[in-house]
Amino acid sequence: MNNRIFLSPPHMGGNELTYIQEAFESNYIAPLGHNVDAFEAQIKAYTGAKYALAVTSGTAAIHLALRVLGIKDGDEVMASTFTFIGSVAPILYERCTPFFIDSDTASWNLDPNLLEEELSHRAATGKKQPKALIVTHLYGQCADIKRLAAICDHYGVHLIEDAAESLGATYAGKQSGTFGKMGIYSFNGNKIITTSGGGMLVSDDETLISHARHLSTQARDHAPHYEHTEYGYNYRMSNIIAGIGRGQMEVLDERIKRRREIFNLYYNALSEIEGISFMPEIENSLGNRWLTTLILPEHVSPEHVRLSLEEDNIESRPLWKPMHAQPLFQGAPSLLSGFSDTLFQRGICLPSGSSLRDEEVATIVSLLKSLIH
Structure with a gap:
């Protein structure tokens, strides 16, 4: 039998082991450490996003985005229907109602005409607008994101970009994931670069990323003991896999x-x-x-x-x-x-x-x- 040809296998660049070894030598094996900080800095430098947070998956990043935007308990969230379940599962995590929108033939991504038709009808009839839109840049190709962002801005809808598959894709020279209020990337095993599993949340809003960072580490308050005023998650990326990400970003x-x-x-x-x-x-x-x-x-x-x-x-x-x-x-x-x-x-x-x-x-x-x- 021929050697198997995989759909999208990992492809290492060469320096991943160097950065992993650095983590071993420093004994920062658990989450956080220099590799995490450096990987976040690389993403910020590459995408132009002002703030970045390395987490365990792209889905975790979307979940954090919903949390810090205050979207929960029956709020309506619109989303691309033509996407992977990880793009929309966080809507259910926060007990919200999904509303799915079809694709256009021009991009195979979320149809801006359908979105505008729905939001303008709601505005005209006094119907409540959704709290957010999660738009997926599918298979590495940009949606008509500039128009989608303008529509969301006009109707006061938070735009979350699911750029899990589109790191490095651009629209008008601007990186996917940086048009909305918040954006996410995935480094799952089959993505264009991988950390074996992991994700990144980006935004130009420091307050949102700071809150997401707090929630991603079990929402521990500042105290010598473990003090909690809200619940969080174990969502922080480990220093080991961040080392893989550093090497991957180089290629x-x-x-x-x-x-x-x-x-x-x-x-x-x-x-x-x-x-x-x-x-x-x-x-x-x-x-x-x-x-x-x-x-x-x-x-x-x-x-x-x-x-x-x-x-x-x-x-x-x-x-x-x-x-x-x-x-x-x-x-x-x-x-x-x-x-x-x-x-x-x-x-x-x-x-x-x-x-x-x-x-x-x-x-x-x-x-x-x-x-x-």
């Missing part, structure tokens, strides 16, 4: 460059086949192409393609099943166009890791062509 631009090259190899080989369309990159944006994703022709079953690739030891994956179609969210209010359902029914993610070789892409392309025709 982020190289990883983006290679992922974009891989996308172009797929695109140039497959885009002229009738019925195939790739996830678009909206004007004035630059995605990191974390995963290459495409819609297959109507006569081709994505599951058949996935299983056929698996027979050759090649990992692929369906596109996300929309949140409004999940049993967990049955009956949740939604504003739908049907496009995310189409994406789920006809889409697939192809192997896109930055260590993928050109000849491996050629093998995958050849197999896909044989399955499509």
Whole structure:
């Protein structure tokens, strides 16, 4: 059997072990330490965010964002329906009501027209506005974030950017995750850079990040004993995995460059086949192409393609099943166009890791062509 081709495996840069060794030598094995501080500083320098907080996951970062923004107990939170469960699970953690919004064809991300239609209707009829919008920059590609931010600002809705998959992606030269009130990144094992597991919360609001930092370490008050006036979480990133993050940040631009090259190899080989369309990159944006994703022709079953690739030891994956179609969210209010359902029914993610070789892409392309025709 051929060596397995994974969807998006970790790709180390070289200095990760050096920073881990520093943590061992200093005996800062538990959370906090120099690596955590340095990793946060790297994220701030790279993204332009004024403040950053390293935590255990992107989901933890979204949860903290909701907490420090005071969103809880029946408040309504709008969110992308075409996303991963980690983007919206924190809405349930805080006992809030999700309201899902469909994708547009221009970006495959949250549709600003649907959002504006809903918020303007509420304003005209006196209906209560949502407290927040969580917008996901899916598969490393920017949503129409400048317009979404303007809509949220106009109607007084907090914007939280789920940039878990889009670190390094830009819109009008500005980093994804830095347009909203708060933004988050993920460093899960398959992301464009990884710490094996971890996340980052960013904001230009020092008070919000300071409160989130307090909550992330069990909300311990300043006292020689353990004193608590509110509850918190064990959400702080460890000094060990932050060392991995430091090494990964040093090669982020190289990883983006290679992922974009891989996308172009797929695109140039497959885009002229009738019925195939790739996830678009909206004007004035630059995605990191974390995963290459495409819609297959109507006569081709994505599951058949996935299983056929698996027979050759090649990992692929369906596109996300929309949140409004999940049993967990049955009956949740939604504003739908049907496009995310189409994406789920006809889409697939192809192997896109930055260590993928050109000849491996050629093998995958050849197999896909044989399955499509």
